[in-house]
Amino acid sequence: VNMCSHRGAVVVEPGTGTARRFTCPYHAWSYDESGDLVGILDRADFGDVDTSCMGLTPLPVAERAGFIWASITPGSHIDIDAFLQGYDSVLELLDVEHAFPVGTNVIPGPNWKVAYDGYVDFYHLPILHKATFGPDFSSKASFDSWGPHQVVTSPSEKLAKWEHLPPEEWPAPALTGGVITIFPHISIATFDAGGCRVYMVSQLFPGDDPDTSVTIQNFLSTVEPTDELLEGIRGTMAFLEHVVRDEDYLTGNRIQRTVKTGAKSHFVFGRNEGGAQRFHQWVQAIVDTDDADLPALFTAGPSPSPARP
Numbered sequence: 651v652n653m654c655s656h657r658g659a660v661v662v663e664p665g666t667g668t669a670r671r672f673t674c675p676y677h678a679w680s681y682d683e684s685g686d687l688v689g690i691l692d693r694a695d696f697g698d699v700d701t702s703c704m705g706l707t708p709l710p711v712a713e714r715a716g717f718i719w720a721s722i723t724p725g726s727h728i729d730i731d732a733f734l735q736g737y738d739s740v741l742e743l744l745d746v747e748h749a750f751p752v753g754t755n756v757i758p759g760p761n762w763k764v765a766y767d768g769y770v771d772f773y774h775l776p777i778l779h780k781a782t783f784g785p786d787f788s789s790k791a792s793f794d795s796w797g798p799h800q801v802v803t804s805p806s807e808k809l810a811k812w813e814h815l816p817p818e819e820w821p822a823p824a825l826t827g828g829v830i831t832i833f834p835h836i837s838i839a840t841f842d843a844g845g846c847r848v849y850m851v852s853q854l855f856p857g858d859d860p861d862t863s864v865t866i867q868n869f870l871s872t873v874e875p876t877d878e879l880l881e882g883i884r885g886t887m888a889f890l891e892h893v894v895r896d897e898d899y900l901t902g903n904r905i906q907r908t909v910k911t912g913a914k915s916h917f918v919f920g921r922n923e924g925g926a927q928r929f930h931q932w933v934q935a936i937v938d939t940d941d942a943d944l945p946a947l948f949t950a951g952p953s954p955s956p957a958r959p
Contacts, residue, residue, distance in 0.1 A: 651707040651724065654679055655687060661706070681706055714738040716747030732945035735797030740830065743822045744838065744849060749870035752848070752883050755891045760902035762835065762854045762863035763933065764909075768898045769829055769837040769852070770802050770925030778901060782893050791828075793924040797948045798932040802925050803828030823847070831925075833932060841890070844882015847872040850890055861906050865894065 654661050659676035671688070673680040680689035685706035690696055711720045712730040715738040721728055759765040768774065772791035776784040787804060794801045806827075812820045823840070830838040835854040840847055851868040869887055871879070908914075919927045935952030936944065 655704045715741035729945050732948045735948055737796035737799045743826050746870060749872055750874055752871045752875055753869045753887050755867040755887060757865045757891060757895050759863045759865050759899040760906040761860055762856050764902045764905050765863050765899060766854055767926050770831060770929055771923060772802060772804060773923055778897055795928060798833035799831060800925060800928060801828055801830050841886055843886035844879050846879050848883055848886060
């Protein structure tokens with residue numbers, strides 16, 4: 651936790667880079683890469699301190715498929731295998747541990763659930779995005795799930811050329827199209843950017859109030875980018891920022907305003923909107939489940955919603 655053990659100051663400012671020591675800007679207490687307290691200003695005058703129990707507060711972490719997973723609750727436990735339900739076999743196809751970070755966009759948006767609905771919904775693509783990339787996509791979608799995680803893809807005749815090969819021989823691009831989501835707030839989409847494949851890894855975080863969210867778009871190149879490739883990547887980043895901010899989230903913010911009027915008590919999800927149905931079923935199931943029972947929930951899945959006309 652980015653909190654000095656002395657008086658609670660924030661130790662490290664937001665940003666990127668490398669360092670072997672992290673020094674608090676308030677009283678210059680310093681910590682090493684493991685979070686251990688290794689320096690106290692004017693230590694002889696300060697008094698006796700057992701530095702072994704004064705390090706930064708650790709958080710539980712795990713690593714799978716090139717991603718680092720963390721809980722923001724100190725003292726909690728991550729059962730990463732129960733959570734992923736084998737989904738790491740899908741994420742490994744992306745090979746993100748060998749990808750190159752090439753940029754970040756930060757976009758304010760509506761309530762995070764309203765924003766996230768768009769990432770598991772292809773029904774809107776040719777309509778809302780008709781002036782951008784919508785005409786290249788179908789409104790039809792297929793949904794494959796591993797526990798609460800799901801991959802949303804469009805049926806494509808292009809995949810037929812691989813049907814004579816066993817699945818383990820299919821190339822990664824054929825298996826990583828569409829949108830790969832990680833419950834409850836991450837979306838990974840692949841784009842061609844100036845001749846190289848780029849992943850847009852979107853993280854949706856709640857905002858300062860229930861009406862808002864913040865999306866961090868992290869862009870990863872599958873090849874080490876040259877100056878020429880970076881120019882194309884930056885163009886793709888600007889385009890995707892525009893699409894999400896001025897089309898998806900513009901609509902989402904308006905939805906958020908209409909929800910607050912109370913004019914409607916429910917949203918309606920059709921049979922062709924299975925991604926959003928599954929997402930909201932899992933959100934509700936986790937809200938209704940004690941933390942100790944979550945591993946069993948991830949294995950068994952939520953109870954089906956009652957049938958409605």
